[in-house]
Amino acid sequence: MPPGITLAADAELSAANTGFMLICSALVMLMTPGLAFFYGGMVRVKSTLNMLMMSFISLGIVTILWVLYGFSLAFGTDSGSLIGWSSDYVGLSGIGLTELWDGYTIPVYVFAVFQLMFAIITPALISGALADRVKFTAWALFIVLWVTVVYFPVAHWVWGEGGWLFEMGVIDFAGGTAVHINAGAAALGVILVIGKRVGFKKDPMRPHSLPLVMLGAGLLWFGWFGFNAGSWLGNDDGVGAVMFVNTQVATAAAMLAWLGYEKIRHGSFTTLGAASGAVAGLVAITPSGGSCSPLGAIAIGAVAGLLCAMAVGLKYKFGYDDSLDVIGVHLVGGVIGSLLVGFFATGGVQSEVKGLFYGGGFEQLGKQAIGVFAVLAYSLIVSAILAFVLDKTIGMRVTEDDEVSGIDQVEHAETAYDFSGAGGGAAARRSAAPAPADNAAAAAQTKQTKKVDA
Numbered sequence: 001m002p003p004g005i006t007l008a009a010d011a012e013l014s015a016a017n018t019g020f021m022l023i024c025s026a027l028v029m030l031m032t033p034g035l036a037f038f039y040g041g042m043v044r045v046k047s048t049l050n051m052l053m054m055s056f057i058s059l060g061i062v063t064i065l066w067v068l069y070g071f072s073l074a075f076g077t078d079s080g081s082l083i084g085w086s087s088d089y090v091g092l093s094g095i096g097l098t099e100l101w102d103g104y105t106i107p108v109y110v111f112a113v114f115q116l117m118f119a120i121i122t123p124a125l126i127s128g129a130l131a132d133r134v135k136f137t138a139w140a141l142f143i144v145l146w147v148t149v150v151y152f153p154v155a156h157w158v159w160g161e162g163g164w165l166f167e168m169g170v171i172d173f174a175g176g177t178a179v180h181i182n183a184g185a186a187a188l189g190v191i192l193v194i195g196k197r198v199g200f201k202k203d204p205m206r207p208h209s210l211p212l213v214m215l216g217a218g219l220l221w222f223g224w225f226g227f228n229a230g231s232w233l234g235n236d237d238g239v240g241a242v243m244f245v246n247t248q249v250a251t252a253a254a255m256l257a258w259l260g261y262e263k264i265r266h267g268s269f270t271t272l273g274a275a276s277g278a279v280a281g282l283v284a285i286t287p288s289g290g291s292c293s294p295l296g297a298i299a300i301g302a303v304a305g306l307l308c309a310m311a312v313g314l315k316y317k318f319g320y321d322d323s324l325d326v327i328g329v330h331l332v333g334g335v336i337g338s339l340l341v342g343f344f345a346t347g348g349v350q351s352e353v354k355g356l357f358y359g360g361g362f363e364q365l366g367k368q369a370i371g372v373f374a375v376l377a378y379s380l381i382v383s384a385i386l387a388f389v390l391d392k393t394i395g396m397r398v399t400e401d402d403e404v405s406g407i408d409q410v411e412h413a414e415t416a417y418d419f420s421g422a423g424g425g426a427a428a429r430r431s432a433a434p435a436p437a438d439n440a441a442a443a444a445q446t447k448q449t450k451k452v453d454a
Helices: 015-042 045-075 087-092 110-132 136-159 164-168 176-194 212-231 239-266 271-288 294-311 314-320 327-343 363-393 400-405 409-410 426-432 435-452
Strands: 077-078 083-085
Touching: 015 045, 015 110, 015 212, 015 271, 045 087, 045 110, 045 136, 045 409, 077 294, 083 136, 087 110, 110 136, 110 176, 110 327, 136 164, 136 176, 136 363, 164 363, 176 271, 176 327, 176 363, 212 239, 212 271, 212 294, 239 271, 239 294, 271 294, 271 327, 294 327, 314 327, 400 409
Parallel strands: none
Antiparallel strands: 077 083
């Protein structure tokens, strides 16, 4: 998010910026269903619906919590640089219809709904690490607790006026720390508590629908333009346009770098690699794209694509079961993008801050490192504690038998694909089979033929 901008006292609501931000908010909302498809295609058939629902339920839960108290905690009046609170924001009940967000030309309502979409997708990102094995009720309760004690405070640290990382000068244009590192570290904390899937490192556990993965990746890429370009909260000075361009070029570079690594390492260009590489680039440019040039964005994307492709294999080396590579892509990509601000910031886009490659020294890099590791440590530790408490009370995991048979049927009483009404299936085979009498005759004839042959 941009730092506070001082406007003239007679600043008026901008219809152009307001319309732009409402469109961006809708784009970011679309990212959560896109994420559901992306994750849903990567799991096995028996877990598809559960994976979709783990994202969709966040749309319901976080929306209500945000209105009740989340917006107040994240963006209310600062208290001790750690949390916010404003009674006018509770229930969004004390906000004037055309009241402007401080320093901008958009209404508070528009800023609140834009930030809501960030709050929704962040816990949904965590779900990819937990595929196949978590009770849906426990997951829903985890979302409630996690956004309350982790996401809302961290959002205030990073973006809230008075938040300690905001005041320190940590640059996070659209969520490298607050969204991606936050979610990735939480995913690691939870899986260290709940353990591995049945068959991890033994069964192949291949994606059941790569077209679904590609569809989800495309929706994420499309929605990410609202996620990133919208985070300037308007485009009167062209910074949002630069961020739009940087989002595209970094994503392209990351996809190509991931595919190049795959070809060298494994001998093939895979569709899963293309989708994963694109997401890695989107993650890395999220914190950094408002401070670098398009050439810098290409470098950031390429570095992220390469390093994230290498990082996804760490789960097999260290034995943690990150089902859909949330840690390898979102945690690692978020760290890369956040730290590279300290190298590639030009001083000519969102602020005058310069990185190491532009004569700025190590100062900004040091600030970025503090932001990265503060959010990582807090989210990792608190998320592990929340998972441990839930696991010891209501239980986080389904039973082993339920996991093996399929979590969709157990938790949702549905399956993703029903072929019972399709032609050419079991029903068609039964109709084409001989009558029972004919079966008996055929069996007797076969038995007699074997005797003759003997």
